[in-house]
Amino acid sequence: MISKDKKYLSGLLKSVEKPGRYTGGEFGQIIKDKSQIKLRFAFGFPDTYEIGMSNLGVRILYGLMNTQPDIWCERFYAPWIDMEEKMRALGLPLCAHESGDPVCEFDMIGYTLQYELSYSNVLNLLSLAGLPLHSDERDDTMPLVIGGGPCTYNAEPIADFFDLFLIGEGEESLVELCRLYIEMKQEGGYTKEAFLRRAVAIEGCYVPSFYQVTYGEDKKITSIRPTVPEAPAKAKKRIVRDMDTAYFPDQLVMPFIETVHDRIMLEVYRGCIRGCRFCQAGMVYRPVREKSPNVLCEQAMRLFEKTGYDEISLSSLSISDYSRIDTLTDMMLAFTEDKKINLSLPSLRVDSFTRELMDKVSSVRTGGLTFAPEAGSQRLRDVINKNVTEEDLLRAVNVAFEAGKNSVKLYFMQGLPTETFEDLDGIADLAKEVINNFYNNPKRNKARPPSVTVIVSCFVPKAFTPFQWEAQDSLELCVEKQQYLGSRITDRKIRYNYHDAKVSRLEAVFARGDRRLAPALVLACRRGLRFDAWSECFDYEAWMKVFEDCGIDPDYYANREIGVDEILPWDVIDCGVDKTFLLRERELAYKGATTPSCKEKCSACGANRLGGEMKWCPKSKKI
Amino acid sequence: MVPEIKKDIKSTQPPARAVSQPANPLPTRTYPLRVKFEKTGQLQYISHLDLNRTLSRGIVRAGVPVWYTEGFNPHPKLIFAAPLSVGIESVCEFCDIKTTEPPDCEKIKSALLATMPEGLRIVDVYTQGDQPLAKFSTIAFSEYRIKIYTIGADEGLAAACDKILRSPLKIIKRSKRGEGEIDLSSLIARLEVRFDRLSGEICIETLLPADSANYTNPELLVGALSEHVGILHGSVTEEYYSILRTQLYLHDKITPFK
Structure with missing residues (x-):
């Protein structure tokens, strides 16, 4: 971080x-001989x-890149x-x-772009x-x-600052890109332009400067065209x-x-x-590809x-959907019991929560x-295709109460498409119902009263989701809904937390932004705006002034x-899932109709095209 | 039934305790082991809690048959002597663990050397044979070497530092019993201040109380000098200081703690 x-x-x-x-110098860091x-x-x-040290993607790619001897x-x-203040005052790079060498002397800088609110930090x-x-x-x-990670599915707001983006999973493309760089440097023909022209042919590489975006008088995009053959x-x-x-x-x-x-x-x-129709990760990481339990165990032991x-934490988008979860x-x-290792799961779907799993998993x-x-x-859970019922939730909390638990956290999203104030009432009623279920459960732990924490975030429409065309509620409406829900939660055993709607609004601007936002990011950087995801640094008014x-x-x-016929800033990216599928899903959402999971029926999203091997999509349909 | 089994175990060790598995009611015999290590370089910037975690994970990596605590969250039990403040280096830190097998000290030492980060060097691993290890509570003093590089450092400034530290100096000292005013010079058991021509640093060697009731942080000396001699006024580019713990002593101020 700072020169040694x-x-x-x-x-x-x-x-x-x-x-x-x-300081650096952690055990396991990789030091190499620069001459090699x-x-x-x-x-x-x-x-x-x-936060950075906690990211699994960085850990994978750091290890992978360093397997290359050169x-x-x-x-x-x-x-x-x-x-930062001290570095700037002292002129330390x-x-x-x-x-401890300055980053500006490196051959490549790669950013992982995990959330839109880190854009100001990138700059x-x-x-x-x-x-x-x-x-x-x-x-x-x-x-x-260069940049990679989930934000690259619409990285247009920061396209002007990057030479190249890696779209999808970087395990293969990143090494190929580096090998190309080494080859061109050794041949002596390296220029940035020549390199990027060859790199753009590597699957998964997107060079934003090779695409021209035009806009109409109504501000909408009229075309996105490649400028080089x-x-x-x-x-x-690119997928693994x-x-x-x-x-x-x-x-x-x-x-x-x-x-x-x-x-x-x-x-x-x-x-x-x-x-789930609001979830970007659930769409862009398709198709499903599993690891075998024995491979996972070997990796865990090593x-x-x-x-x-x-x-050891078992991490995936919905861990209980893993087809061999019991075997695993x-x-x-x-071996974890013998080695006194805790096994933990990040989150569980209510429909998969069982007493058996609870006894096995120490975090639970x-x-x-x-x-x-x-x-x-x-109604709204069907709109978003959550495929979970109130009965599922109440069954899950009763399992927990019978096992001696007395507190539960419930996550909700507010501002989802078609949401009404009755849906918000539903949040308050559901929380109350959980409390009632505690008292009605004869096997509950009577020593302590129950507590329910309701955490409500604001819906942010994201690229490559069925809700990508939807508007976010206005800031005023977001705040009104938050206050309304607060007034509906009267039981003191229910705690109510909600996200700052202003932060979600900024996130929404960048999540569906285009290249015309670049000047705002530059100005924000000049005005010292950064760490937007940190409440002690986030300054909404300053951002509005920048815009x-x-x-x-x-x-x-x-x-x-x-509009569904509009060209979207991220139409330049092919994430595998077809726009026609997203549109179908959007229409189903308005009808309140759910879509079965891939395990039950293939919905022909298009993602299995990326790999071709149908075994990943258990019931895949030819498309 | 369990107490009867306990009685049968002949041991001069502290009372053996049961391991966490409920399936095994037999208490495991444990063997105390002392690890002497250095905490230098970047390790000086990590807190005591971070050190505990770092060392504990290193011990697990090394495959040491370490004894785990019982209860809800079993973890290797590490006990430290006179924990250091952040920003102070040391070449004589001590940590006691227990093993569940008779320890092979040389083997454990070389395994630990390979699994610790740079700056956390294992100096020695030992037992006292059948005798219990010397208690950490017998530690009474700690020896420090303070090096100060500051604008205008010379023999005269070193002498001024020496004079200040030998004269009555009221400072606020925080301890477990709260804040109190105390004469710093009365705490200094030994003091030697000199100017090192070669490095341009003022070198202070001192002996300060390190028992839990009177533990004296060597930063207090640096703070007093900064305030009363006017050195180290916050320019990180032109001034620096370092503090190194060199030895721990018993009450007689002569016998090093082992």
């Missing part, structure tokens, strides 16, 4: 909060160290505001964790590295700046075809300080069979030996319980229903 050979390092580290964020290295890659997570992949994170980090923000201002001697009409998502043979790290960098997810994370499968972690948990428990046994009904009424000064109307992006 400076004499005054100690003074600097002693003067900031949590210096362990910046042909490509130096700086992998950046545009948020704090504690590539050295290092890490960098966003310094917290106290450190942003440096990589492992070597701020480029500025801290001493690099020009715009890709066309960075010459052949400067590092290439090498660029395909659409950049196609076989998860069992896919790279998985056998060693992890062990943070000194406590991070958000400080444990072994096992990726059980990719994709999701459900298809990681335990190399890390000494006392917790039994196999895992055979000892920690709090969290369920996500998402909507308060059956106003740039002549940008945030309503156009966040609060407008987009």
Whole structure:
């Protein structure tokens, strides 16, 4: 993070909060001999160290890149505001964790783009590295700046700042890209332009500067066209075809300080069979590809030996949908009990919650319980295709109460398409019903009263979802709904938390934004806006002033229903799921009709085209 | 029935305890083991809690047959002597663990050396044979070496530092019993201040109380010098200081703790 050979390092580290964020030197970090290295890659997570170190994707790609003997992949994170202030005052450049060398001297900088609210940090980090923000201002001697991760499904707001995006899963494309770079550097024919022209032919690579976007007088997009013959009409998502043979790290960098997810994370499968209509991850990670239980157990055991972690988390979008969940948990428990390792699951669907699972999984046994009904009424749950009923939820909480639990967290979303105030009443009623079920359960733990925490977030329409055309509620309506729900929750045993609607509005602007937002990001960066996901830094009024000064109307992006015949900024990306499927799903939503999971019936979303092997889609239909 | 089994175990060790598996009511015999280690370089910036976690995971990685606590959340039990404040390095830290098998100290030492991050170097792993290990409560003093690089450092400034630290100096000291005013010089058991020409640093060697009732943080000396001699005024580019714990002593101030 900061240069290691400076004499005054100690003074600097002693003067900031949590210096362990910046030291590097963790067990498991990879140090290489620079003389053997042909490509130096700086992998950046545009948020704090504690958040960045918790990301499984970064851990996978860090390990994978460093399996290449001639590539050295290092890490960098966003310094917290106290450190940034000192770095700017002293003129210290942003440096990589492992070597302490300035990031601006690397061959490539790769950002993982996990959420829209980190865009301002992406720019701020480029500025801290001493690099020009715009890709066309960075010459052949400067590092290439690339990005990957879920935000690349619509990275148009930051397209001007990146040389290239990797669409989809980076395990293969990232290494191919680096090999091409090394080859061109060795041949001596490297220029950024020549490199990008060859790179754009690699499946999964999107070079935004090779596409021209035109706009009509009504501000809407009129065309997106490639400007070089090498660029395909659409950049196609890259996937890993076989998860069992896919790279998985056998060693992890062990943070000194406590991070958000400080444990072994096992990726059980990719994709999701459900298809909730608001969920981007459920669409863009298709098709479903599972790992075998024995592969997972081997990986878990190896990681335990190399890390000494006392917790293993089984991570996937909906873990209980894993087809061999019982086999897996039994196999895992055979060694986790002996090694005193806790087995944890991130979240469970209410329809899969059983006493058996609860006894097996220690996070469920000892920690709090969290369920996500998402909507308060059956009507709205059908609209969003949650496929969960009130009976499912009440059965699940009764299982928990009988096992001695007395507190439950319930996640909801507010502002979903077609939502009415009756649906909000449903949230309050459901929470109350959970309390009633506690008292009506004769096997409950009578020692303590029940407690229900209701957590409500605001709906943000996302690219490549059936709701991508929907408007977000206006800020005023969001706030009104939040206050209405607050007034409906009167029981003191129910706690009510809700997300800041202003943050969700900014997220919505960027989630469906286009290239015309770039000037706003530059201005925001100049005005010192960053860490928008942190309430102590987020400044809504400053953002609105930025949009106003740039002549940008945030309503156009966040609060407008987009016409189905409009060209979408992300139409340049092919994520595998067809627009016709998304439209079908949207119509079903308006009818309140649900769509069965992939396990029950194929809905012909189109994603199985990406791999071709039908075994991933258990009941796949020819499309 | 369980107490009877306990009686049969002949041990000079602290009372053995049952392991967490309810299936096995037999108490496991445990063997105390002391680990001496260094906490230097970047390790100085991690807190005591972080150190506990780092060391504990390293012990598990090393495959040491470490004893786990009983109860809801079993974890390796580590007990530390005189924990350090963040920003202080040390070449003599002690941590006690228990093993569930008679320990092979050399084997454990080399396994630990391979599984610890740089800056957390294992110096020694040992038992006291059949004797119990010396109690951490016998530690009375800690020796520190403080190096200060500051604008205008010379023999004169070093002498001024020496003089200040030897004269009565009221400071606010926080302890478990709350805040209180105390004369800093009365706490300093030994002091040697000199100017090192070669490095341009003021070097202070000092002995300070380290028992739990009177533990004195060496940062207090640096703070007093900054306030009363006017050194170290926050320029991180031109000034720095480092503190290293070099030894822990018993009450006689001569016998090093082992």
